Every structure is written in C-alpha cells, then in structure tokens.
Amino acid sequence: MTGSSDVVAFACLLAGAALCLTAGLGLVRFPDVLSRMHAGTKPQVLGVLLVMVGGAIRLDGWTNVWMLLLVAAFQLLTAPVSAHLISRVAYRRRHVRRDLLLVDEYGGPGRQDARYHGDEPGDAPPEQPAPQPS
C-alpha cells in the first residue's frame, strides 16, 4: 500500500460517510415524504458508492472487490425503486406539502385518495369515491 492510494481511499471513505450523514439529516429536515425520498436516494447512493470505492482501494484481494461491486450495483438498482414506491403511496395518501409546490401537473381526481389521509388503520377498507355533495 503506497501513501497516495491510502490518501485517496481515506478521502473516498470520508466523503462517502459525510454524504450518508447528509442523507440522514435530509430525512429529518426535509418537509414531506417526497422530499425525504430525494435524500434517501441521491446522497445516500453516492455515499455508498464512495465508501465502496474507498474500501476497494484499501482492501486486499479481488474477492472483496467483487462483493463491493455487487453492493454498488444493487444499491443503484434498488434505491430508485423503493423510493418510487414509497413516494407513490405517500402521494396517494396526501402526505404532500402542497404549499411548497411551485407546479403540480399531476393533481386531479383519481390521483389521490379523496378521504384517506394516511392515518387510517392498516386494515381499513379500500377507498371509496368521496360522497358527492348534493
């Protein structure tokens, strides 16, 4: 191990850890579920990738490197999917800070649950159309 590769590995590990920390901070500080999912995907994925790079430089043997490669690949593949599913449910359940929206091209009937706010018990019956005012 030369000194310079140690420095690069150190920088990668530190930057990755810092990014994961900001992802955690974002989860706490962002105003609604949709914004929190941004924190859960981007800085988080980049942080994990940087930690993997740092680990790959520092660890001995290709066996570990292949494993880190797999971790990185599955992180890239799965993080957007889980974030998408959670945000979709959150949108339907109206966990959206509408006052922060500059543009909403998706709103309208059928997109969101009309009555459920997301605080119902998990075994609540499926949403029925809201009663029409007469």
Place this chain on the structure above:
Amino acid sequence: MSVEPAATRLRHQGPLVVWLVLVWMLLWGTWSWANLLSGLLVALAVLTLLPLPHVVGGTRVRPVPLLAFLGHFVLDLFSSGAEVAWQALRPGGVRRTAIVRVRLRADSDLLLTMVAEATSLVPGSLVLDLDREQRVMTLHLLPVRDLEDVERKKAHVLVVERRLVRAFGSTADVAALEADRRDEVPTS
C-alpha cells in the same frame, strides 16, 4: 407461457441466466469451473421456480453512446448528490418543490424502466408515476427556484432519455427519437 418452444424461451431468458451466473461468481469472488457450473444450476433453478415475464424488444448495445451515457451519469450522480446534500444542510431548508409530467418518446418496457431508474438518480427528480400507455412520467422535483428552472429540469429528463435510447434503443427507437427534437432547446 408453457407452450412456447424451448429455443425461443432460451433466447429470451439468456441474458437473465448470464446475469444470475455473473452475480453468483461475483459472490464467490473466484473464478472456477465448479463455480460456473453451480451458478448455472442455481440460475436455471431460479428461472424455473420463479418465472419472470420476458423482456422483449430489439434492444442492442452501442458501446460509444453507452460510454457517453455512463460518463454523464456519473457526473450527474455527483452533482445531484452534492445538490441534495446542500439542500439538507442549508440553514433555510427546502423552500420550493414541484410535480411535473414529462411525455417520453421511448416505447419499450426496458427503455422506460431504464429512464425511470436513471432520472431517479440524476439531479432533482424522483419518479412518482409512469403511465406506460401514454408514456408519461410524473416526477417530483426537489430544488426548484422558479418556473424557468422547472422547464430546464424537464428538458434535462428528455436529454437523459436521448442518451439512454442512443445507447440501448433499437433502430426504430432511435428513429422515433430523431423525429421529435423537443429537447434540442438550449439547456445551458
């Protein structure tokens, strides 16, 4: 899906078998014939026990556009990571977000999946919904400054789509893309 000829089935499942064997080998970390054979066995068992719908569509890989896409993707990944990290750290917190819809031009399941995955990781966007019939993707944008910024981010999604279709799309996909040049607006 049980009545199709074995050859067609093998052709459709081929890439999946290769991927599963590759994952198996990477997990073991060493190359050996025993690993290859056991990986093949496991892959075939997985595909038999958990059959997946075929990914059809003439997808091909073009090396040079693929490299271009990967280069841009890594750059985008860094800039979006930094951007969202800054949004999490800045004193004021998040002020403005937006939900927009973008009509895509790619018309294959695989390409749309790739575009959705890629746009979730590049600056500012998160996929809320993907309407397969209309090819309309609904996105949540996190740091938006003004309406102009929203338009710029929508255009950027189309640029990502263009890069991906050039790298993976069939000839027909690329032709459909060239016929529609909405993303050619200056995106400086």
